[in-house]
């Protein structure tokens with residue numbers, strides 16, 4: 340066997356590959372395999388080098404019965420684990436036979452699968468709650484409350500709220516998927532961000548008034564055109580200001596501060612409330628879909644838990660950043676940083 344030839348072939352494959360001989364010793368491994376196995380394991384018994392029972396069983400079957408197989412193999416790194424699907428294939432030549440193990444990194448695929456399952460479970464759960472309520476009220480209206488106008492009115496009001504919530508949820512899901520689909524396409528139209536913020540504030544003034552909150556803009560003289568999607572940016576500021584009013588009402592004042600660029604490239608907008616604030620442990624996860632600090636309360640206020648997920652995707656599409664800082668009892672500050680070009 341021409342060893343250099345074999346080494347060159349294995350080295351040319353961008354996938355960790357390990358070859359084990361009929362004597363059960365590792366006789367070749369490419370650089371990608373050496374990187375994940377940390378040291379060169381050549382000459383060692385495969386069971387010492389690879390250790391995990393599922394993979395060892397597949398190798399044993401391949402060596403003994405000449406049957407191919409697959410096994411999951413997990414490497415625990417310092418910060419996270421990496422999962423591989425290892426394909427074990429019997430190989431034989433004139434002077435040597437054994438098995439070839441090819442390691443395919445499936446970490447991301449597994450993560451995406453998990454996210455999708457969680458997402459479907461969340462959506463179903465969010466829809467099931469109002470649907471169950473509606474079914475219950477329809478039942479009551481048909482029977483017990485049939486001739487009770489006062490009860491009927493009350494139930495219809497609740498039903499209206501629940502259907503409103505469902506259609507908001509569907510709308511938010513649609514906007515999320517639209518933003519996600521466009522995320523790689525950076526907007527190019529020059530947009531006056533200040534005007535966008537002003538219209539978000541104008542739209543939310545009635546909501547602020549109803550909650551007893553004063554809504555103010557500072558720095559509106561900074562007329563900075565930014566390459567942006569005006570509708571999406573409007574959604575960003577509406578979501579952030581709406582949250583500030585909803586969750587920060589006790590502070591009585593919500594400010595939108597528009598800063599001149601600190602780092603020459605950026606426009607910075609802070610949405611600040613003086614409400615109850617958010618505990619540190621939640622900050623990281625707020626932009627996850629359906630993540631809410633107090634699910635019950637958010638639902639009561641008609642929230643879907645998708646607002647900040649949408650904000651984050653839109654800001655990403657604009658190659659900007661969203662940062663959140665908050666102090667319990669003092670209030671929160673949601674900062675949007677937008678690149679000028």
Ligand SMILES: Nc1ncnc2c1ncn2[C@@H]1O[C@H](COP(=O)(O)OP(=O)(O)OP(=O)(O)O)[C@@H](O)[C@H]1O
Pocket residue numbers: 511578582583584586587612614615616617625630631632633637638641642643644645646647648671
């Ligand atoms: N300004 C804020 N002060 C305190 N908590 C906040 C603030 N903004 C957001 N949160 C918390 O973050 C959670 C997620 O916010 P998000 O906007 O994504 O969802 P939501 O407001 O519950 O629903 P939606 O925006 O769909 O109506 C909220 O449920 C709330 O717990």
Ligand SMILES: [Mg+2]
Pocket residue numbers: 578581582642646647
């Ligand atoms: Mg919200």
